[in-house]
Amino acid sequence: MTFLDMLHTAGQRNASMLCVGLDPDPARFPGAWRGDATKIADFCARIVEATADLAIAFKPQIAYFAAHRAEDQLERIVAHIRRVAPHVPIILDAKRGDIGSTAEQYAVEAFERYQADAVTLSPFMGFDSVQPYLKYPGKGAFLLCRTSNPGGDDLQNQRLASVPGQPLLYEHIAQLAQGPWNLNGQLGLVVGATYPEEIARVRALAPTVPLLVPGVGAQGGDARATVQAGWTANGPLIVNSSRAILYASNGDDFADAARRVALDTRDTLQAAIAR
Numbered sequence: 495m496t497f498l499d500m501l502h503t504a505g506q507r508n509a510s511m512l513c514v515g516l517d518p519d520p521a522r523f524p525g526a527w528r529g530d531a532t533k534i535a536d537f538c539a540r541i542v543e544a545t546a547d548l549a550i551a552f553k554p555q556i557a558y559f560a561a562h563r564a565e566d567q568l569e570r571i572v573a574h575i576r577r578v579a580p581h582v583p584i585i586l587d588a589k590r591g592d593i594g595s596t597a598e599q600y601a602v603e604a605f606e607r608y609q610a611d612a613v614t615l616s617p618f619m620g621f622d623s624v625q626p627y628l629k630y631p632g633k634g635a636f637l638l639c640r641t642s643n644p645g646g647d648d649l650q651n652q653r654l655a656s657v658p659g660q661p662l663l664y665e666h667i668a669q670l671a672q673g674p675w676n677l678n679g680q681l682g683l684v685v686g687a688t689y690p691e692e693i694a695r696v697r698a699l700a701p702t703v704p705l706l707v708p709g710v711g712a713q714g715g716d717a718r719a720t721v722q723a724g725w726t727a728n729g730p731l732i733v734n735s736s737r738a739i740l741y742a743s744n745g746d747d748f749a750d751a752a753r754r755v756a757l758d759t760r761d762t763l764q765a766a767i768a769r
Contacts, residue, residue, distance in 0.1 A: 495632070496631075496632035496633075496634075496679075496680060497583055497611045497612045497632060497633055497634035497680050498634065498679070498680060498704065498730070499632075500581065500582075500583040500611055501550060501551065501583055501634075501704060501730055501732070502730070503581050504549070504550045504551065504581050504582045504583060505550045505730070507581055508547055508548055508549060508550060508582070508760075509760075509764060510548055510549060510550045510760050510763075510764070511550055511721070511725070511731050511732060511733050511760070511763045511764070512548060512549055512550060512733060512734075512735065512756060512759055512760040512763060513549060513550055513551040513552070513553050513585065513706070513732045513733060513734040513735070514541065514542075514545045514548075514549045514551075514552050514553070514734075514735065514736075514739055514756060515552075515553045515554075515555065515587070515708070515734045515735065515736030515737075515739075515740075516538050516541065516542075516552060516553065516554040516555065516558075516571065516736070516740070517555045517558050517736045517737065517740065518534045518537050518538055518558050518559070518740070519558060520533065520534065520562065522740075522741050522744070523537055524743065524744050524745055524746060524748045525744075525745065525746055528744075531562035531563075531564055534558075534559065534562060534564045534567045534571075535564070535567035535568075535570045535571050535574070538554070538567075538571045538574075539571060539574050539578075540748070540749040540752075541739070541740060541749065541752050542571070542574060542575055542578055542579065543578055543749070544749040544750065544752050544753040544756070545739070545752060545753060545756045546575075546578050546579035546582065547579075548753070548756045548757055548760045549579070549582055549756070549760075550582070550583075550732055551582060551583050551584070551585050551732055552575055552579075552582060552583075552584050552585070553584075553585040553586075553587050553706075553734055553736075554568060554571065554572070554584070554586060554587065555587040555736075556568065556586060556587060556588045568608060569607070569608065572584060572608055572609055572610070576609075583611035583612065583634075584608075584609070584610050584611050584612075585610065585611065585612045585613070585614065585634070585636065585706065585732075586604050586608055586610035586612070586613045586614070587613075587614050588600070588603075588604060588613055588614055588615075589614050589615065589616050589638065590604070590613065590614075590615055590616065591615055591616030591617070591618055591619055591623050592619065592623055593619055593620075593622050593623045594622070597622070597623050597624075597625075597626040597627075598626045600626075601613075601626045601627045601629070601630065604627070604633075605627075605630045605633050610633075611633065611634060612633060612634030612635060612636060612680070612682070613627060613633075613634070613635055613636070614635075614636045614637075614638065614684060614706070615627065615635050615636065615637055615638070616637075616638050617637045617638065617667055617670075618649075621670075621675055624637065624675060624681075625677075628677045628678045628680075628681075630678075631678065632678075632680065633678075633680060634680040634681070634682060634704070635680065635681055635682070636681075636682040636683060636684050636704075636706045637667055637670075637671055637675075637681065637682070637683055637684065638667075638684045639664050639667045639668055639671070639683040639684055639685050639696060640664040640684075640685045640686060640689060640692045640693075640696060641684065641685075641686050642686025642687065642688045642689070642708065642709040643686075646686070649663055650662070650663050650664040651663070651664065654666055664692070664696070665695065665696075665699055667683070668683060668695075668696045668699040668700040669699050669700070671683050671700055671703050672699060672700035672701070672702065672703055676703065681703055682703050682704035682705065682706055682730075682732075683696060683700060683703055683704075683705055683706070684705075684706045684707075684708065685705050685706075685707055685724070686707065686708060686709045687707045687708065687709035687710045687716065687717075687719075687720045687733070688709050690716065690719040690720060690722070690723040690724075691723065693705065693707065693720060693723035693724040694723040694724070696724075697723065697724050697726065697729060700729075701726060701728065701729055702728050702729050703729065704729070704730035704731070704732060705724050705729065705730070705731050705732065706732045706734060707720050707724060707731065707732065707733045707734060708734040708736075709734075710733050710734065710735045710738075710759065717733065717759060717762045717763050717766065718762065718763075718765075718766040720733055720763075720766075721733070721763055721766035721767060722766055725766075725767055733759075733763055735755075735756070735759050738755055738759070739752045739755050739756050739759070740752060742754065742755040
């Protein structure tokens with residue numbers, strides 16, 4: 495089953511566009527776990543169990559594991575997701591971007607070591623930094639396109655005078671993902687939820703590729719506006735929320751609180767389709 499097949503299955507079975515981001519920060523863990531990096535896998539496991547029937551995908555952010563020498567715990571949580579929610583794909587949020595043999599090793603890391611179904615990438619170094627990931631049949635790759643951070647304008651919103659039509663950089667990336675770069679049919683784009691009008695522009699340029707949209711919840715993105723800008727019947731939409739779900743409570747009820755926020759977010763996203 496390809497990444498897009500898994501995405502479709504999870505979306506239908508869980509009636510969801512919600513991606514639950516796993517950004518475990520021990521400083522924000524509840525109760526006796528606070529500050530204890532050895533509890534990263536335990537914390538994430540509780541979140542996964544609480545939201546397994548609500549998510550279209552899980553997205554562990556590799557930096558939150560690597561910073562605490564917890565890569566082994568990332569492997570454990572991936573295995574746990576496979577047991578608890580085998581129908582839900584895993585997107586490794588790594589934002590890798592390198593060329594040649596280094597890119598090949600990063601692809602091995604994502605798809606062989608961590609057994610992810612998809613990975614986030616930076617396309618800044620061009621197609622040969624993306625190509626090694628496309629050699630894995632059925633695996634997905636999301637290219638950073640229009641991000642939510644203020645500094646995104648520094649490059650992404652600049653015009654390319656030498657490209658026909660002089661598109662903005664993010665527009666050019668969207669066109670490449672929809673067309674010549676999408677060799678395995680599994681490419682997607684990352685577009686921040688804080689720019690709904692630009693989500694709509696990306697969707698117009700890339701009508702069928704999946705869009706991964708972070709920024710809903712703690713980063714201020716509007717869930718309804720995101721869906722109305724990016725959802726189509728033929729273009730998958732994956733709306734990520736991390737901190738708003740993970741840290742909905744700092745008490746022993748954190749998993750129950752996470753489920754409540756995830757359920758509300760999922761239902762808000764689904765309701766926006768009909769508007």
